Amino acid sequence: MTTTESTAEAITESTAEPATEPTATELPRPSPVRMTPRQSAALVALLAAQFMLAADFSVLNVALPGVGTALGFSAGGLQWIATTFALCAAGCTLVFGRVGDYVGRRRIFVAGMAVLALSSLVGGMADAPTTLLCARALQGLATAAVTPAALALLTTAFTEPALRTRALGLNSVMMSSGFSAGAVLGGLLTDVLSWRWAFFVNVPVALAAILVVPRVVGADPARGTRPHGRIDLPGAVLSTAGLFAGVYGVTRAGEYGFDLPAAVCLIASAVLLGTFWLVESRTADALVPVRVLKKPDVALGNLAALFIFGGETALIFFTGLYVQDVLGLSSLAAGLVLLGIGVGQIIAGALGPRILRRVSPRTLLGLSLTLQGAFMLPVVAAGSDPRWLVPLIATQFVNAFFSMTAALSFMVIVTSSAAVGEQGMATGMATESQQVGMAIGIPLTSALSVAVAGPAVPGVAARLTGIHTAVGVTAVCQLVAGPLIWTALRKAAGKRRRPGARRAA
CATH class of the missing domain: 1.20.1250.20 (MFS general substrate transporter like domains)
Structure with missing residues (x-):
């Protein structure tokens, strides 16, 4: 549930209570949060x-x-x-x-x-x-x-x-x-x-x-607070190669039409990204x-x-x-x-x-x-x-x-x-x-x-x-x-x- 919806529900519930309860117009307004100079x-x-x-x-x-x-x-x-x-x-x-x-x-x-x-x-x-x-x-x-x-x-x-x-x-x-x-x-x-x-x-x-x-x-956070384990090298190679092949295939199709190289790249992209999904589902450090x-x-x-x-x-x-x-x-x-x-x-x-x-x-x-x-x-x-x-x-x-x-x-x-x-x-x-x-x-x-x-x-x-x-x-x-x-x-x-x-x- 979003903050907006939570606020809306809170206001609705408050107006449904007896008159002794605060109404929506009486609810305190939170003071605006300002950025610090460093954040700015x-x-x-x-x-x-x-x-x-x-x-x-x-x-x-x-x-x-x-x-x-x-x-x-x-x-x-x-x-x-x-x-x-x-x-x-x-x-x-x-x-x-x-x-x-x-x-x-x-x-x-x-x-x-x-x-x-x-x-x-x-x-x-x-x-x-x-x-x-x-x-x-x-x-x-x-x-x-x-x-x-x-x-x-x-x-x-x-x-x-x-x-x-x-x-x-x-x-x-x-x-x-x-x-x-x-x-x-x-x-x-x-x-x-x-x-x-x-x-x-x-x-x-x-x-x-x-x-x-x-x-x-x-x-940067201390090393102990970062994700544990090793970087997922197979996943990195598969996702990068799959996206490369997909973007290149679409780009070539835009220039030359769906010729054989474009079709091969798009099929390779689908296979690589599908394999990426399977690898990620079986990898602890995905x-x-x-x-x-x-x-x-x-x-x-x-x-x-x-x-x-x-x-x-x-x-x-x-x-x-x-x-x-x-x-x-x-x-x-x-x-x-x-x-x-x-x-x-x-x-x-x-x-x-x-x-x-x-x-x-x-x-x-x-x-x-x-x-x-x-x-x-x-x-x-x-x-x-x-x-x-x-x-x-x-x-x-x-x-x-x-x-x-x-x-x-x-x-x-x-x-x-x-x-x-x-x-x-x-x-x-x-x-x-x-x-x-x-x-x-x-x-x-x-x-x-x-x-x-x-x-x-x-x-x-x-x-x-x-x-x-x-x-x-x-x-x-x-x-x-x-x-x-x-x-x-x-x-x-x-x-x-x-x-x-x-x-x-």
Whole structure:
């Protein structure tokens, strides 16, 4: 039962008693809990790191043509700049999240930031495609290490529920708005300076985090309070290989269709992840215990994340295509159009914790995911007239608001179901779901768009039809998933309450 529901039931019961009992209006109001200066400093440092990591996912998207020309990438090889990063980030997040539980989250955070600073420096100085791709792979690994560590440091630093919800709300803002801001930043840096500054900008931020975070974040727990046993190496290899194969298979299918290599990768992914489940059910020191995977809040929350982040990244991608390929505007203009999404996410992140004090996370998740899909549908009606920009920005602002409240609800649901010693695992799974959703959302919808548009270089009308189809199908998936996930979460919560009610009787 959530805090919101417990409070509501307490108020209902108090008003049902005789007049001598306190009424709902007479109940004492708890004094607001404030962050300490140290907590505030830790929050700022960790959120800055999260914003930078999220921006890294998309900062080069609008700069790809310039990078290809400067370094000699082939037309087919250009997409690997994004794919290499996504493969490493999505494939290794779960493992690094759990490793943080064993060796210390602050230690993992600092080491990951050091790798990020080095890889960004190498990427900015790259003079050949191979060097750049190696730098992007290291950036993806750094993101896989730092993101769950930073999130686990937040959830353990803010143990009071109201403060934790506020911190998670701000973290969701940084993660989601960072992705859209990355497109704006990439366009601005490319137009004003050079694409190389999309890498160089990370270096001072990473170095600042390395210096500041150890001073404001508490030390890692003593060795005796961390999980016992050895790190589950077979589980780590199986989960990483399975996720690598799955993300690569989906990405290849998005580019070339479901050819033989894509099919082999997807089948291998299913076999590896199935074997991972069997191994985890028989391992004492499992990377992710099956009992955790079977929790409805964990399974359904992470499933919802695939729809939330996959849908939002696809919408951002197709908005950029619409503005540039259909309306004929510049990459910088496309980035500026996405500011409406960033503003909507920031406002939702500020209001989200207040909403969660009145609405249960399960209800807010189902409602927000449904409305996120509903406010994608206007894109399906957009035409080739530039006057469509105004309603497009307005509807995407509302869509972004609900995508953020959905993201916050999912994070609260998943992290609240884990013990303190399992926070790295819980945040690792949550971040994994985000990364996988962001990695597969674009190639899946892009494949659909290309299949509908037809020729390799379609005209404006065909491109518009492809965009309409891809966004429309994404919206319908969210409209269906929202009510189904909400219903399943409510049923699971009801089953948890009924045994307790029988014992009380």
